[in-house]
Amino acid sequence: MTDWTKKLNTPTFTRLRRLRRSPALRELFTEVEFSLDDLVLPIFVDEGTTDFTPIKSMPGVSRIPENKLEREIEKYARAGIKSVMTFGISHHKDHAGSDTWRPDGLVARMASRIKKSVPDMIVMSDTCFCEYTTHGHCGVVHNGDVENDATLLNLGKQAVAAAQAGADVIAPSAAMDGQVAAIRAALDANGLTGTPVFSYSTKFASALYGPFREAAESALLGDRKAYQMNPMNRREAVRESLADEAEGADALMVKPAGAYLDIIREIRDATRLPLGAYQVSGEYAMIKFAAAAGAIDEARVVRETIGAIKRAGADMIFTYFAMDLALQGI
Numbered sequence: 302m303t304d305w306t307k308k309l310n311t312p313t314f315t316r317l318r319r320l321r322r323s324p325a326l327r328e329l330f331t332e333v334e335f336s337l338d339d340l341v342l343p344i345f346v347d348e349g350t351t352d353f354t355p356i357k358s359m360p361g362v363s364r365i366p367e368n369k370l371e372r373e374i375e376k377y378a379r380a381g382i383k384s385v386m387t388f389g390i391s392h393h394k395d396h397a398g399s400d401t402w403r404p405d406g407l408v409a410r411m412a413s414r415i416k417k418s419v420p421d422m423i424v425m426s427d428t429c430f431c432e433y434t435t436h437g438h439c440g441v442v443h444n445g446d447v448e449n450d451a452t453l454l455n456l457g458k459q460a461v462a463a464a465q466a467g468a469d470v471i472a473p474s475a476a477m478d479g480q481v482a483a484i485r486a487a488l489d490a491n492g493l494t495g496t497p498v499f500s501y502s503t504k505f506a507s508a509l510y511g512p513f514r515e516a517a518e519s520a521l522l523g524d525r526k527a528y529q530m531n532p533m534n535r536r537e538a539v540r541e542s543l544a545d546e547a548e549g550a551d552a553l554m555v556k557p558a559g560a561y562l563d564i565i566r567e568i569r570d571a572t573r574l575p576l577g578a579y580q581v582s583g584e585y586a587m588i589k590f591a592a593a594a595g596a597i598d599e600a601r602v603v604r605e606t607i608g609a610i611k612r613a614g615a616d617m618i619f620t621y622f623a624m625d626l627a628l629q630g631i
């Protein structure tokens with residue numbers, strides 16, 4: 302038998318393994334890293350309870366009773382969390398979600414309570430209606446349709462109420478056309494010219510939101526396919542984000558994250574705005590349940606998935622793992 306390895310031009314071989322030979326080398330040549338500074342922790346605040354309520358489909362996540370919000374936020378701050386996204390569990394639902402724009406409504410109270418307890422905590426106010434409407438849709442429903450333009454007015458009112466209560470960032474997730482322009486106009490008209498809009502600009506109608514619907518006690522029957530995006534559409538996904546940029550968004554977002562890394566990359570290459578990505582409830586649940594079954598190493602999978610989202614082009618990541626990561630010391 303001929304020794305075929307002699308024919309290989311070994312001196313000029315590309316040997317990628319050279320840079321992987323020790324932990325220190327591997328660290329030195331790491332291309333992408335993430336830190337707590339890049340993470341936003343989404344939280345659920347229940348105005349109607351006094352106890353933490355575990356969310357069965359999201360092991361490790363509980364609804365926070367409103368009267369314990371301050372203490373909980375202080376705990377997050379001590380662990381190193383710098384930013385939260387607020388979701389309210391409303392017991393004052395109506396057809397339009399009017400509690401969201403009351404100066405003493407749950408959206409406003411979450412912002413003011415958090416800012417009072419930890420002034421440096423960044424409060425991103427999820428700006429939508431589905432947790433506050435009796436039908437569970439993200440806006441005004443008329444003849445079975447979610448009315449885009451009527452919803453825009455209400456989004457503006459909610460954004461103003463949240464910002465006046467202290468929210469640092471307005472994050473519209475209603476997936477209405479024109480939502481950024483409407484919110485920008487409402488904020489500016491109320492002297493809130495310094496409040497940024499972080500739009501959920503490319504938001505897919507994803508089955509991965511399943512656990513969130515339990516977490517938020519959404520009343521939704523049916524789906525959101527008439528306003529959220531078709532997961533199969535890449536060109537349209539870029540148009541969605543660029544439309545929000547043109548309306549004056551300060552930052553853009555792709556949601557969900559892990560199954561949409563191609564979209565994150567494509568939008569990253571199409572804009573100079575900051576870009577976030579949301580590792581949603583179903584992504585969280587898949588990792589938690591697989592780890593509980595002994596199938597995967599949770600800590601490693603969490604780092605790998607979040608690292609991959611960053612590598613794809615996201616500057617910041619919204620993730621329910623943020624507190625776990627903070628406690629593990631990243």
Ligand code: PBG
Pocket residue numbers: 427429430431439474475509510511512513514525580581582583
């Ligand atoms: C509501 C909203 C949803 C999520 C964030 N904001 C649910 C939905 O659109 O149905 C999903 C978050 C998650 O699944 O973690 N507009």
Ligand code: ZN
Pocket residue numbers: 429430431432438439474475
């Ligand atoms: Zn909604």
